[in-house]
Amino acid sequence: MTRWVLVLLALFLPCLAPAQPMPNRIYALESGMARIPVPAGKAWEVHDEAGRVVRPVAPADPDGALRLPAGGWYRLFRDGVPFGGRFAAGYIVLVTGQSQAAGLFDATDPRVGAHPAGPGDPPAPPVSAVLEGCFGRPGCPPEGTRWITSGAALGARILLAELARLRPGIPFALVNAARGNTGIADLVDLARPADGHLARVARAAAPVSALLVLAHGTTDAQRGTLPEAYIAGIGELVRLLREAGGNPVMPALQAPLSPLQDAYGLLGSGRLATWAGLAAGEGWLFDLRLAQLRPLNSATTTHAGLIRAAQAEAARRYGLLPGGEMAEVETGTDGIHWSAEGLRRATREAAAAVAAALPPP
Structure with missing residues (x-):
């Protein structure tokens, strides 16, 4: 006994x-x-x-x-x-979306908007951190999340550095609540793994200071999601993450779907085109047809406009704040994900918006 x-x-x-x-x-x-x-x-x-x-x-x-x-x-x-x-002690910014948002926290795959920081990029502030979901990875704590310092990933470094510059003397943390290749219905379906990845990290960071929905919508543009369903989904996503983040009145910002462009490849490979630094348009590689442009599907172009309009309506309906101007953000060879320079611009836009939305300390 x-x-x-x-x-x-x-x-x-x-x-x-x-x-x-x-x-x-x-x-x-x-x-x-x-x-x-x-x-x-x-x-x-x-x-x-x-x-x-x-x-x-x-x-x-x-x-x-x-x-x-x-x-x-x-x-x-x-x-x-x-x-x-x-x-x-500082501010916690929860970042959600699909691969454009996930690319902030990755330094390995430019096909999903992830790029390593270079020598000319500012380091993350010494007192800053990122909370990530690490389910199943070696060394992951039982709760499935861990706090890390930001290192090689270009997007997180610039976002943290810009936030520190705009709000001097205040530490910042980013929470990685992004999931690639997910439409809005996937993000709010609690039966899917997205709930473990999104809501669990939000709960681990609670209370959260602000929510940034960053350039979501590519998958919904490709799927042809109905605008009203998209609007309702954005409202549910914001509600879910406010609740999980322990702050039902946190500022919620939305950066709209960024431009979708024609894709291009080298010898049929987008990855090879990215590696070679191929620029779209004219040149001897295009003249010899070693490099090819692949025009963006016209139906996707049309529906991307509907998704952006739905995002604007969601902002009006749910009181979402602007999360940065994405219209001039540069894309890479696949015509969807950001180039390194595009990522720099997008994160600076988002940082300025977040810093303006946060309450004074």
């Missing part, structure tokens, strides 16, 4: 233990302060990176939380002993 009691305690006591700050986590500012849940009855101290005490609290506030101003990295100490990983 005693053995079974010990087994049950071993199983359930970890669930009852207070959550420790995960390494690199950023907690959202609410009315100028971030709330860090801790159990009462302990002597708590918060140190900055230089080891200075930021705010000693003994015991915790009556609601069982420390409140900290914007800044970091911080470390929490309980009765003089480090408790959990380093963390910061």
Whole structure:
């Protein structure tokens, strides 16, 4: 009997233990302060990176939380002993959409708008982070999400750097709630894996400061989704992520579907054209028919216009804020996903919109 009691305690006591700050986590500012849940009855101290005490609290506030101003990295100490990983207080921006949004967080596949940062690109600020879903990957925590620092991915680096420039002194985090090749119906269908990828990371970051729906709509333009169904889907997506992100009144921004262009390839390969840096149009490769243009399907072009109109109506109907101007964003060889320069432009547009929408600290 005693053995079974010990087994049950071993199983359930970890669930009852207070959550420790995960390494690199950023907690959202609410009315100028971030709330860090801790159990009462302990002597708590918060140190900055230089080891200075930021705010000693003994015991915790009556609601069982420390409140900290914007800044970091911080470390929490309980009765003089480090408790959990380093963390910061700032703003959390949840980014959703399909491959254009997913490309912000990837540095490996230019076919989906992902590009590595170059020597001339600004680094991400030292106090910044990204929350990603890591289901099934080596080293992934049981909760299926992890906080990482932004490194090689061009989009996340520029977005974080621009946000820090526009809102100096405030740490920022991005939450990767994007999923490639998904129409609006896929994103809001809770029976599909998208719920695990979108809503779960939103819950892990809660409370979220702002939501950015970035250049969604390509799949719906290709599928011919009816405009009214698309409008309703956008409203449901925003509702779902506001609820999962623990902030039903968070600003929600929408950057519209970006331009779709003719595709082109080299020896029949779009990847080879991207690797060779082939530019669309004239030249000896096109003259010899080694490179070919593949015109965009006219039905897709027409329906893309309907999707953009549906996005504008969704913005009016649900009070969505502008998420950046995408009309001049440059696409790559497939005519859909952004070139590296297009990604730079799109992220700067989005950063300016997000910074304007966030409340003052």
